Amino acid sequence: MVNDMTDAGDKMTEHSGAFGGPGVVLTEEQARSRRQRNIAIGATIALLAVLFYAVTIVKFGAAIINRTI
Amino acid sequence: MSDASYLHEEQAPRISVASPSDYFALLKPRVMSLVVFTALAGLLLAPTPPHPLIGFASLLAIAVGAGASGALNMWYDADIDALMTRTRKRPIPAGRLDPESALAFGLVLATLSVFTLGYVANWFAAALLAFTILFYVVIYTMWLKRWTPMNIVIGGAAGALPPMVGFAAATGEINLASVVLFAIIFIWTPPHFWSLALLKSEEYGRAGVPMLPNVAGEDRTRLEIMIYALALAPLGVAPWLLGFASLAYGLVSIGCGVALVALATAVFKQREGEAARRAARRMFLFSILYLFVLFLVLVVERTAHVFALI
Numbered sequence: 396m397v398n399d400m401t402d403a404g405d406k407m408t409e410h411s412g413a414f415g416g417p418g419v420v421l422t423e424e425q426a427r428s429r430r431q432r433n434i435a436i437g438a439t440i441a442l443l444a445v446l447f448y449a450v451t452i453v454k455f456g457a458a459i460i461n462r463t464i
Numbered sequence: 465m466s467d468a469s470y471l472h473e474e475q476a477p478r479i480s481v482a483s484p485s486d487y488f489a490l491l492k493p494r495v496m497s498l499v500v501f502t503a504l505a506g507l508l509l510a511p512t513p514p515h516p517l518i519g520f521a522s523l524l525a526i527a528v529g530a531g532a533s534g535a536l537n538m539w540y541d542a543d544i545d546a547l548m549t550r551t552r553k554r555p556i557p558a559g560r561l562d563p564e565s566a567l568a569f570g571l572v573l574a575t576l577s578v579f580t581l582g583y584v585a586n587w588f589a590a591a592l593l594a595f596t597i598l599f600y601v602v603i604y605t606m607w608l609k610r611w612t613p614m615n616i617v618i619g620g621a622a623g624a625l626p627p628m629v630g631f632a633a634a635t636g637e638i639n640l641a642s643v644v645l646f647a648i649i650f651i652w653t654p655p656h657f658w659s660l661a662l663l664k665s666e667e668y669g670r671a672g673v674p675m676l677p678n679v680a681g682e683d684r685t686r687l688e689i690m691i692y693a694l695a696l697a698p699l700g701v702a703p704w705l706l707g708f709a710s711l712a713y714g715l716v717s718i719g720c721g722v723a724l725v726a727l728a729t730a731v732f733k734q735r736e737g738e739a740a741r742r743a744a745r746r747m748f749l750f751s752i753l754y755l756f757v758l759f760l761v762l763v764v765e766r767t768a769h770v771f772a773l774i
Binding site for chain 2: 419421424425428429431432434435446447449450453454
């Protein structure tokens with residue numbers, strides 16, 4: 396199966412090779428909500444990465460510079 | 465839901481139109497804010513407060529854990545939520561989000577919150593948070609809520625645990641002060657929800673939820689509200705009497721306790737018509753204010769104490 400996402404006309408299309416048909420054509424609302432969810436997930440993961448990085452630095456404290464280089 | 469009209473209805477993939485705000489609504493943001501507030505009070509009770517970032521991350525984990533509980537509650541209760549005006553606009557009964565997505569969302573957040581708290585704070589606090597989530601979802605939502613009119617008496621423990629989780633996150637243990645905060649919320653919960661149940665008894669009855677007014681009658685409910693208010697008023701003063709809150713807190717808690725008992729008395733006396741509904745509504749609204757004010761004074765006092773330590 397080949398997934399192909401196009402932004403033209405604010406529509407996203409997934410071609411289904413098995414049936415040779417048009418596949419699933421998302422409505423504008425479906426495409427918009429999917430994009431919003433993807434942005435929210437991405438932002439959350441980025442914030443979590445920053446938070447875990449900062450917490451790790453704080454937990455190490457001064458010991459973080461006490462290492463051989 | 466999809467444009468795949470060439471497929472049969474049962475073959476067509478269900479494509480979600482849920483927005484991030486629908487997922488956010490699953491977290492019960494208002495309940496979550498109360499949880500954060502009470503957990504903050506518990507965290508600030510620590511003799512030596514944690515690093516601000518550790519404290520913030522701990523509160524975030526507790527908030528997400530509370531949100532996960534809300535999402536799992538909405539997943540399980542979608543059938544009865546659809547029957548009550550107060551809850552039928554929630555994402556699942558409104559048809560904006562499918563139950564499986566809510567279940568997955570809740571489980572992922574619950575796991576994430578527990579392991580995050582374990583990493584940033586300690587594993588005792590994480591275990592307490594896991595217990596809180598399990599208690600709310602399994603003991604309260606799945607078992608007690610549809611079975612006994614004492615559902616919120618026992619189930620209220622889940623909502624009362626956050627101050628203990630907050631204290632445990634800061635110290636790795638629990639102490640008497642955190643247990644007192646637990647007790648205040650635990651005793652506060654029944655009169656708060658029973659006041660609401662007096663106003664919404666028809667809806668709870670229609671949904672088949674055995675709230676006290678539907679099972680034992682409104683008079684018995686009014687008596688129980690009175691008894692719990694009489695127990696809560698002195699308990700609310702305990703932080704001052706036990707020495708972990710100031711005289712200012714003591715005076716505020718006494719004033720709020722007197723008002724609470726007066727409103728409970730009005731609920732007990734006014735049993736018919738609009739006056740009865742008004743009394744129940746006032747009791748319900750004031751009970752929110754009561755808990756908020758007590759914990760606000762505690763948070764302000766303890767924050768001043770922390771800044772004095774710096």
